Amino acid sequence: MNDKHITLAYGSGGDKYHQLVKEVFVPAFAxxxxxxxxxxxxxxxxxxxxxxxxxxxxxxxxxxxxxxxxxxxxxxxxxxxxxxxxxxxxxxxxxxxxxxxxxxxxxxxxxxxxxxxxxxxxxxxxxxxxxxxxxxxxxxxxxxxxxxxxELPQELSPALVEPGDVIIASGEIGTHGMAVMTARHNLDFSPPIASDVAPLNSLVAKMLAVSGAVKLLRDPTRGGIASTLNEWADDIDMSIEIVENNVPISPTVHAACDLLGVDPFYSANEGKLLAIVDAGMAQEVLNVMQEHPLGEKSAIIGQVTEDKPRGVYARTSIGSKRIVMTINGEQLPRIC
Amino acid sequence: MSDYQMLREAHTIQSLRDFINDNAVRPCTIMEVCGTHTMSIARWGIKTMLPDQIRLVSGPGCPVCVTDASMMGTAFSLAQKPGIIFTCFGDMLRVPAGDKSLLQLKSSGSDIRIVLSPMDALQLAVENPEREVVFFAVGFETTAPLTAATINLANQKQITNFSILCAHKTMPAAIKALLPGSAVDALICPGHVAVITGCKKFQFVAEILKRPAAVAGFEPFDILLAIAYLIKDIKENAAHLYNCYPRAVDDNGNITAQEIIDQVFMPADGIWRGLGLIKDSCLSLRDEYSDFDAVKKFAPEPVSISDNPACMCSAILRGESSPEDCQLFDKQCTPEHPVGACMVSAEGSCAATYKYMRRKAK
CATH class of the missing domain: 3.30.1330.10 (PurM-like, N-terminal domain)
Structure with a gap:
């Protein structure tokens, strides 16, 4: 770490946060x-x-x-x-x-x-x-x-992940981050953006009941789905490609993000999960998720690929492909 | 389908790509001067949609990036003064100067608050009559009218505990300073600025600087349409000004906004990070509003923080050099510790190259 003092950037779940964990905490508590x-x-x-x-x-x-x-x-x-x-x-x-x-x-x-x-x-x-x-x-x-x-027969692990596995999101993303940001800045949206904060354990139980289908789970809190996907790409040493049009985002969150100059992919969630699921069983998992009240808008948003260089890519609605980067520091409203 | 969705429609986009591909007959450099264009180009992967012959470079149109180190030093001095609530737009927090940033000062106890508008800062002044509220006024012709209207209101209501640190800049002067002698063949002009100034304000790019120019909006369709027009001009050795954003921009712009800028501000010389001193490129408060000038009010100690002389942002902003040519790149200068303007904004040329290069190395 080059910094002599902790700044807010170390708390936002991005590169700096990982540096702090890997250089200070892990060596101390190994x-x-x-x-x-x-x-x-x-x-x-x-x-x-x-x-x-x-x-x-x-x-x-x-x-x-x-x-x-x-x-x-x-x-x-x-x-x-x-x-x-x-x-x-x-x-x-x-x-x-x-x-x-x-x-x-x-x-x-x-x-x-x-x-x-x-x-x-x-x-x-x-x-x-x-x-x-x-x-x-x-x-x-x-x-x-x-x-x-x-109580599962096998731990969920990056080692289980293979190219072709699919990424599922359990519903509309970015809601919590935008609920807090719009409340913090007193922006009145109609209807107001309500946080998605919810316990996901009963949804997870249903998903895990589809035996052997789920390989990794993560709740994309700070840093949003972009941070989770980038961490996964590092952990599995493969690439992930997202189809932007398939990522569920509510129109209000979209509008708030556009207004504040933030990207919904980096906005926090407190009641959503991402899963890497075996491609052959993905539809079955998706069905049980959509039957659960917290997973009604679940969708397959992308898949694991062998693309190089390793990273997270998004296929945009206009047919281009962009890199989805990790965030550096806290996401702040922009002017430009 | 809404108009908005139409602007992101794959087949509309494909026809523009085809046109650009067919008409890109020689290597050329097109500069987008606006930070929001830079963001949108990265957001939509537009560089990957263009033939190799077309190089897109980012100009000095991110107001955050071009705020120079000594201005940041003054901001640090003001933010550290007891009793001051220092307010700014969110993305100013991370701008480095010397070994500091406003984010670091906030972490170590200075009362620095993010606002979305100067009016929010004025409201803070009303709510905290015992405190002094300073607003860090940054931005081009797009944000200057807001600051001017806020000053006007503060003046009418005789709110005396509100002032601004004025770092407003104007776009045409920078383009005039930057373009002559540069490797830039054509210009994507800033759509938001043109909403205020009017399209005509950029006529000089075609007429005097002899470069094709297109005022563009921020949807992928808008940007590709502008590139299509510019490529056609480059192919034909012509130089026209195109308004590719007619749904928001007209010839003369927003007269009310222009008038309030003129009422409150006057042109001044000023320093741009990476470009140096540019004559008449900044705005300063007119004498009758000097009570709202935080520098006059608090006389912050002059801070001299100079840009690192090895930084090549200037050449990169002119399209003459690539980030990898700079000896600081990926050494002293990284997105976490940016030295120069192009590394400050997440989508600046250097920051984007850095990220992509690291991925390749993995």
């Missing part, structure tokens, strides 16, 4: 579980495998159309467990609260966490609270950690 750098670690105890994960949530504004920081904190951790193929069971939460924070808002956030946990069929079994001086944190920061049990 162990076999950490090596895969997946959303959850699969740890063996006797002949059982448990999945563990943790995530911290810092969102401005705390409340936005479609959700709040509490709902995101529960769903984020549930989804990280689910993406490893595990069944989420127990969560803990830690809260760092700024002095002066309204109790009513705290209660609202907790109710929202409880509702999300019930929806995901998990329980919040332990917690911790710290209160800091005014100005030392922005309202409230929430951490959640989670444990799940892994």
């Amino acid at each position: 162990n076999p579980y950490l090596q895969s750098l997946s959303d959850s670690a699969l740890c063996s105890i006797d002949n059982k495998k448990i999945a563990m994960t943790t995530d911290s949530f810092v969102i401005k504004p705390l409340f936005f159309p479609g959700g709040d920081i509490g709902r995101v904190a529960v769903c984020g951790t549930v989804n990280d467990l689910a993406m490893s193929g595990a069944r989420p069971l127990f969560l803990t939460t830690g809260m760092i609260i700024e002095a002066g924070f309204p109790v009513d808002e705290l209660k609202t956030i907790c109710r929202s966490m409880a509702a999300a946990a019930a929806e995901a069929n998990v329980v919040i079994v332990a917690g911790d609270t710290k209160v800091v001086d005014k100005g030392e944190c922005d309202g409230i920061f929430i951490n959640t950690a989670g444990v799940g049990i892994f």
Whole structure:
């Protein structure tokens, strides 16, 4: 790392974030579980495998159309467990609260966490609270950690992926990022863009029931689908080609992205997943997804290819092909 | 099908590609001067649709990229002053100068806020009467009217805790400075700027600089249509000005916007990153609005940060050199640590080349 100090760019899930993880955290904590750098670690105890994960949530504004920081904190951790193929069971939460924070808002956030946990069929079994001086944190920061049990015959792994496998998206992408960005900048869209934040574990369970079909799962949060696809291309050492016209994007999100000069491929999701699926079983997986309320708009958006140079490409609606790059730093509204 | 979708229709696009392919008879360099064109060309993979003979180069039309290091230094000084809320457009945060950026200052505690319009900054001033709000006014003829209207309103309402750091630039002066003697054969003129200035403002490119020019919109159809006209002129050794964006641009432009620019601003000499000092290419506040000039109001310490002399952005912006020719490229200068203008914006020539080159090396 060339920087002497951490900047916001290190937190946005792009190149800098990966540099931080690979150069600071991995060497410090080196162990076999950490090596895969997946959303959850699969740890063996006797002949059982448990999945563990943790995530911290810092969102401005705390409340936005479609959700709040509490709902995101529960769903984020549930989804990280689910993406490893595990069944989420127990969560803990830690809260760092700024002095002066309204109790009513705290209660609202907790109710929202409880509702999300019930929806995901998990329980919040332990917690911790710290209160800091005014100005030392922005309202409230929430951490959640989670444990799940892994019961599949085989771990989901980049090693399973072959050229020709297809990429499925579970619905309209980019919604959460644009919901938060439009709320942050007080842009009134009609209808307002509501976050997609939702627990995906029941959808994942249906997908995994199609035996051996799903090879990798990821919830494309920070950095959007572009970041997830680029990470996958690196992990599988193959290319990925997306057909832009097949990527579900709501017209309102499209309009908001055009207005703010951001690309929906880089906009965060909190209730969508991407899957790499065996081509022969893709239709069957797609059918079960479309029958689930959180997967009604699922679509095959691309496939794994052997194109060189390795990377992520998008086939545009006008017939050209472009590189879909990883993001550097936080996505910011542009003027030019 | 809406008009909008029509502009992205594959068979319409294909007929333009065929025309361009048939008429590209010699190697040529076409420059797009507008940052939004650069973004759109990358977004739609337009370079991959053109025959090898046509080289597209990005000009100095990204206002973020051409804001020079000493202006950034002044911004850093103001942003670090106690009591100031410093506001700017989002993409200014990452622009480097020396070893700093506004993003780094924000991380280390300066009160720097992203706004989408200068009016939002003025609103912040109204809501925070005990604080001073400074707006970093960046952009071409497209954003200058907004800043002018905001200053006008602040003046009428006598809002005294609002001021601007003015880095507005105007496009025609830069083109006049850049094009003569350059390797650029034809120009895609900035559609957004032309909405304000009118198409006629770019007549000099064809008449005086003897290069074909086309005012273009930002859909792939618009850009390919402009390239088709330019290629035809190049083939015929002609130089016309084409309005390929008639749904938004007319001859004379938006007179109201032009008038408010003239009311609040006057032309001034100014430095462009990568191009140096260009006469009458910038805007400064007229004397009667000097109360809104943050530099006069706060007298920030002059900061001298010079551009790295080894940086070849100037030659790259003129279409004379490629990113790989620069000794800083992929060494000191990377997208994470940009030295020059072309590496700042994600879609700048150097940033795009860097990404593609790295992929090939893998």
